[in-house]
Amino acid sequence: xxxxxxxxxVIIIPPLGVFLTVGLRGAFxxxxxxxxxxxxPGFIHAAYILARSLPRHA
Amino acid sequence: MHIQQDIDQDLALLRKVAMRMDALFTIPGTRVTVGLDxxxxxxxxxxxxxxxxxxxxxxxxxxxxxxxxxxxxxxSFNTALDLLIGSIPIIGDIFDVLYNANLRNYAALETxxxxxxxxxxxxxxxxxxxxxxx
Numbered sequence: 001x002x003x004x005x006x007x008x009x010v011i012i013i014p015p016l017g018v019f020l021t022v023g024l025r026g027a028f029x030x031x032x033x034x035x036x037x038x039x040x041p042g043f044i045h046a047a048y049i050l051a052r053s054l055p056r057h058a
Numbered sequence: 059m060h061i062q063q064d065i066d067q068d069l070a071l072l073r074k075v076a077m078r079m080d081a082l083f084t085i086p087g088t089r090v091t092v093g094l095d096x097x098x099x100x101x102x103x104x105x106x107x108x109x110x111x112x113x114x115x116x117x118x119x120x121x122x123x124x125x126x127x128x129x130x131x132x133x134s135f136n137t138a139l140d141l142l143i144g145s146i147p148i149i150g151d152i153f154d155v156l157y158n159a160n161l162r163n164y165a166a167l168e169t170x171x172x173x174x175x176x177x178x179x180x181x182x183x184x185x186x187x188x189x190x191x192x
Contacts (some may be wrong), residue, residue, distance in 0.1 A: 007157070011146045013148065031116060035146065036146060038142050038143075038145050039102050039145045039146055039147065039150075040145075043103075
């Protein structure tokens with residue numbers, strides 16, 4: 001459930017998705033900068049941060 | 059005369075589309091206008107790409123009517139700006155609401171066509187030609 005909420009946040013407002021994943025860390029500020037470069041870099045970075053935070057399947 | 063009528067009809071249609079896209083209604087108490095472009099554009103990239111379709115159609119029609127290359131370039135620039143900045147989530151949506159690219163495009167097209175028509179009348183003025191012949 002949280003995952004889908006985060007994914008939605010990543011799609012609509014990438015920095016919000018990163019904030020929900022790692023909080024106010026460096027990645028969050030970096031993501032704001034990347035999103036200001038016309039969204040797409042920020043989206044890729046946010047998707048990466050979200051994917052990194054997921055538990056690994058064996 | 060038929061040509062003139064066709065252009066008037068085309069312009070009326072373009073004006074309607076531009077109004078729908080940029081000025082569907084006004085936020086009460088302000089002069090800020092909101093249109094379909096702004097509503098669809100809330101979805102980051104896909105929405106802005108969708109809202110570019112009518113803009114490109116308008117540029118195509120303007121080319122067919124006979125707008126000058128400079129005006130077409132200006133319209134393309136406006137559309138590209140609308141797409142690029144509009145795709146940034148929150149800031150871009152605010153920009154979209156305030157900028158009204160389609161209305162600007164329509165106004166530029168109308169000015170351009172009026173100027174061309176005026177110039178054409180100056181060159182082919184029947185009255186002046188008649189006087190010259192007398």
